[in-house]
Amino acid sequence: MAVLAPELAEAARRLFGERLDVAAAYAELLATDGVVRGLIGPREAPRIWDRHLLNCAAVAELIPPGASVLDVGSGAGLPGVVLAIARSDLAVTLIEPLARRTAFLEEAVEELGLTDSVRVFRGRAEEAAVGSDAVPGDVVTARAVAPLDRLVGWCLPLTGAGGRLLALKGASAAEEITEHGEAVHRLGGGQPVLHRCGEGVVDPPTTVVEIVRERIVGPSPRKPPKKSRSRRR
Ligand SMILES: C[S@@+](CC[C@H](N)C(=O)[O-])C[C@H]1O[C@@H](n2cnc3c(N)ncnc32)[C@H](O)[C@@H]1O
Numbered sequence: 001m002a003v004l005a006p007e008l009a010e011a012a013r014r015l016f017g018e019r020l021d022v023a024a025a026y027a028e029l030l031a032t033d034g035v036v037r038g039l040i041g042p043r044e045a046p047r048i049w050d051r052h053l054l055n056c057a058a059v060a061e062l063i064p065p066g067a068s069v070l071d072v073g074s075g076a077g078l079p080g081v082v083l084a085i086a087r088s089d090l091a092v093t094l095i096e097p098l099a100r101r102t103a104f105l106e107e108a109v110e111e112l113g114l115t116d117s118v119r120v121f122r123g124r125a126e127e128a129a130v131g132s133d134a135v136p137g138d139v140v141t142a143r144a145v146a147p148l149d150r151l152v153g154w155c156l157p158l159t160g161a162g163g164r165l166l167a168l169k170g171a172s173a174a175e176e177i178t179e180h181g182e183a184v185h186r187l188g189g190g191q192p193v194l195h196r197c198g199e200g201v202v203d204p205p206t207t208v209v210e211i212v213r214e215r216i217v218g219p220s221p222r223k224p225p226k227k228s229r230s231r232r233r
Pocket residue numbers: 072073074075076077078079095096097098101123124125126142143144145154
């Protein structure tokens with residue numbers, strides 16, 4: 001059972017508003033089916049609300065109204081499903097390569113009544129960049145998927161110029177920015193900005209690295225093929 005501790009109830013109400021019951025149904029799904037199917041570790045069950053739902057929902061404050069959001073490496077739906085619950089104005093695409101996980105995601109989306117606003121794309125981010133009609137999105141999210149340099153390489157192509165990556169990171173965020181700043185710039189990203197989301201609501205606040213796609217960089221266009229010489233004179 002995913003029990004919402006009394007000390008977290010106010011934060012949950014503020015972040016999920018009138019959809020708190022949908023959030024509770026998702027928490028229950030993660031703590032039961034999610035654990036049985038190996039998507040969430042059994043030790044996570046008692047801390048689903050604070051470490052997963054509230055932590056992810058806090059990021060909604062960085063997402064503009066009506067945005068299309070692509071969540072790369074959703075796993076069991078974090079943060080994508082949580083954002084879709086907290087913000088009914090968002091159009092969310094969950095990008096996940098593993099069939100076992102996309103099966104769970106599809107069932108969860110159906111069960112939670114989110115089919116109008118959430119789609120599931122089975123594949124890697126690199127495949128979604130060329131194979132999903134949800135691309136380009138306004139915002140790309142990712143939590144616990146890869147180091148910043150790899151993440152930027154996968155995620156910036158999913159958005160257009162001016163679009164943004166929001167990478168949910170732990171204590172290593174500032175270190176990662178220093179370590180991968182050069183790669184971020186080379187891949188077309190602007191100066192990474194560190195945010196603490198949910199200040200005064202969730203404890204600790206969620207650390208997010210925001211990177212805007214400032215320049216479109218990619219492989220240079222191939223040379224046009226040489227004209228074949230006509231045999232006819
Ligand atoms: C550690 S899990 C994190 C899942 C979820 N975001 C969370 O915070 O619980 C990393 C997920 O990223 C997915 N993944 C790895 N490489 C990927 C890629 N190139 N494109 C999309 N997803 C990827 C994996 O299949 C896995 O589900």
